[in-house]
Amino acid sequence: MTEAIIEKEIFINEVTNHVNTSGYLIIKSSETITLDKITGIVFLEARGRMSSYKNKILSFEVSNTKKLIQNESYKIPFTFDSSVFEINSYNGKNVSFSYNFEIQIDVNDNDIEKIEKSIFSKIKSIVTSNHTIKISEYLKVENLKFKYQIVETKNDFNIQPNKIIGLFILLILGATYAVLVPEFNFWHIIIGVVFTVLLIYLITKHIGSSLGTISMKTIKDENAFICKILKTRKFNLVKPYLYYVIIEKVIDKRGTSTSTYTETIFTSEKKKLEKFKSSPEIKFLYPNKNGLQSYEYSDASIIWQMRLEGKYLGLTLKYKCIFKVGRE
Amino acid sequence: MNIRFKFNPFSGVLEDDIEKILVPKFNLDKIVSKIKNADSLNIEFLGKQGRGKTTHLIYLQKQMTEYPIFLLNSSSTITDIINNKASIVFIDSIHHLNIFERVKLFKIKEKVIYTTHWSRKLDCYLAGKKHYCIKFKGINKETLLKILNKRLQLASYLEKEKESFTTNEIKLLIKKFGDNYRGIINYLYEKYQ
Numbered sequence: 001m002t003e004a005i006i007e008k009e010i011f012i013n014e015v016t017n018h019v020n021t022s023g024y025l026i027i028k029s030s031e032t033i034t035l036d037k038i039t040g041i042v043f044l045e046a047r048g049r050m051s052s053y054k055n056k057i058l059s060f061e062v063s064n065t066k067k068l069i070q071n072e073s074y075k076i077p078f079t080f081d082s083s084v085f086e087i088n089s090y091n092g093k094n095v096s097f098s099y100n101f102e103i104q105i106d107v108n109d110n111d112i113e114k115i116e117k118s119i120f121s122k123i124k125s126i127v128t129s130n131h132t133i134k135i136s137e138y139l140k141v142e143n144l145k146f147k148y149q150i151v152e153t154k155n156d157f158n159i160q161p162n163k164i165i166g167l168f169i170l171l172i173l174g175a176t177y178a179v180l181v182p183e184f185n186f187w188h189i190i191i192g193v194v195f196t197v198l199l200i201y202l203i204t205k206h207i208g209s210s211l212g213t214i215s216m217k218t219i220k221d222e223n224a225f226i227c228k229i230l231k232t233r234k235f236n237l238v239k240p241y242l243y244y245v246i247i248e249k250v251i252d253k254r255g256t257s258t259s260t261y262t263e264t265i266f267t268s269e270k271k272k273l274e275k276f277k278s279s280p281e282i283k284f285l286y287p288n289k290n291g292l293q294s295y296e297y298s299d300a301s302i303i304w305q306m307r308l309e310g311k312y313l314g315l316t317l318k319y320k321c322i323f324k325v326g327r328e
Numbered sequence: 329m330n331i332r333f334k335f336n337p338f339s340g341v342l343e344d345d346i347e348k349i350l351v352p353k354f355n356l357d358k359i360v361s362k363i364k365n366a367d368s369l370n371i372e373f374l375g376k377q378g379r380g381k382t383t384h385l386i387y388l389q390k391q392m393t394e395y396p397i398f399l400l401n402s403s404s405t406i407t408d409i410i411n412n413k414a415s416i417v418f419i420d421s422i423h424h425l426n427i428f429e430r431v432k433l434f435k436i437k438e439k440v441i442y443t444t445h446w447s448r449k450l451d452c453y454l455a456g457k458k459h460y461c462i463k464f465k466g467i468n469k470e471t472l473l474k475i476l477n478k479r480l481q482l483a484s485y486l487e488k489e490k491e492s493f494t495t496n497e498i499k500l501l502i503k504k505f506g507d508n509y510r511g512i513i514n515y516l517y518e519k520y521q
Contacts, residue, residue, distance in 0.1 A: 047339035049517055054342050093521060096335060138334055253401070254340060255377045255421075255510065 010137045024077040029068040034108040038062040040078055041102045046297050048095030050252045053298040058084045085141045088291030093263040094250040095300040102136040146327040148286040150225035156215040157308055157319035159208040164315055166200045211235050218323050228281045237310025240273040242282050244306045246292050251299040294324045337483035338517040346387045349478045351471050354462055360391055370457050371441040375464025378510030381443035382420050389418040400424040431455045467507040469498045
């Protein structure tokens with residue numbers, strides 16, 4: 001029996017709109033065979049310094065039963081819904097989000113023995129144990145015409161540990177240790193570090209509670225968003241300013257211990273808070289770059305964080321608050 | 329990222345791809361036969377973190393998907409494992425169970441294949457179970473070379489990837505990281521990202 005050589009190649013357009021994406025499959029067989037079904041599947045992959053994940057986000061029929069006549073080339077067009085692409089293709093420092101488009105070709109049982117695979121360069125092709133031929137291609141998803149849109153909500157700011165206080169405690173402890181303890185002991189250092197961390201935590205908590213609470217309310221605005229500061233009356237900082245950052249966060253849970261990697265991928269303009277005593281409203285523009293909305297997929301996420309900084313008793317205090325930005 | 333690759337060759341590997349990049353530390357057929365045919369037994373993958381224990385455990389379980397695998401973390405409990413009817417179970421990071429739970433588990437299940445940093449020989453003894461240990465320690469140039477080149481190939485657009493590591497590069501990596509396989513992979517991830 002002559003074996004059929006199946007030549008196949010996918011052509012797919014770059015995904016640039018949020019309605020439809022189109023492409024086509026070219027297929028040719030050296031023997032006449034019947035295909036039962038051709039299916040298109042889109043996978044979202046998250047790969048990086050973590051356990052990688054791949055999940056099916058869309059499956060659709062490219063073609064039902066189709067007879068391939070010997071040596072005739074067939075161009076089979078397909079279209080699928082682009083709204084499945086929740087985030088653009090992204091290549092960060094610790095994680096990449098990408099889309100893999102796979103075509104599965106089911107050959108009719110009567111023709112299975114005729115099958116021999118042929119591989120085009122740059123396209124991986126495999127024949128599975130149930131005689132489905134698979135070919136796949138990575139898709140580039142970018143420039144989708146979505147606009148950012150803030151999720152209107154109220155969030156509390158959290159005070160961050162102050163490095164100057166930490167350094168000051170370490171200096172005092174170090175000097176006391178040098179004077180009072182003549183012999184160096186490794187366990188003293190461990191106890192000193194634990195004590196320092198505990199003291200920093202307690203002092204920060206004390207400053208935070210004596211200043212009172214501060215929160216923000218996010219409000220939609222055309223092509224921008226407004227951050228309204230809400231605070232208790234006694235809360236006051238000198239020369240306060242506000243800005244937001246977008247952070248890539250990856251949690252590596254491989255093996256026994258867990259590691260977290262963060263990378264700031266965007267920093268907004270810093271805005272001075274005038275009239276801090278009343279509840280100021282600050283308007284922020286979204287980044288020019290598209291596709292960085294709040295997103296979480298497996299152990300990787302894109303986080304928007306508002307930061308408030310200002311002086312209190314000569315110390316720079318830092319407050320952080322996570323908020324969500326979606327897309328229209 | 330290097331545009332010659334579909335993805336960073338040194339990113340975390342999808343479970344389905346483990347077989348393509350692994351250079352097994354043991355004879356697969358022998359272990360599978362031991363699990364399927366031997367009397368009640370525990371198999372221990374022993375080694376420090378980053379030496380490939382979990383990867384090998386997942387690889388082994390993929391050959392016997394009729395038996396479940398439990399990837400434990402600090403919030404895991406023994407209940408799910410005990411309630412599972414399978415007589416053979418694969419467990420990653422068994423240290424998340426305390427000694428009483430481990431002994432209980434070893435008594436209930438016919439075979440437990442698990443990863444650990446410390447030998448659980450005593451637990452097996454207390455449960456009256458035979459104990460077979462596979463140590464994940466040490467690395468040799470040839471194995472590392474194979475693993476790294478397999479990763480390059482898996483991520484490559486080409487059927488046969490042109491780029492490969494040289495023996496000298498492998499020597500330098502071993503000199504820098506010793507047998508810390510994950511340390512090497514994380515270092516190369518940054519280089520290729």
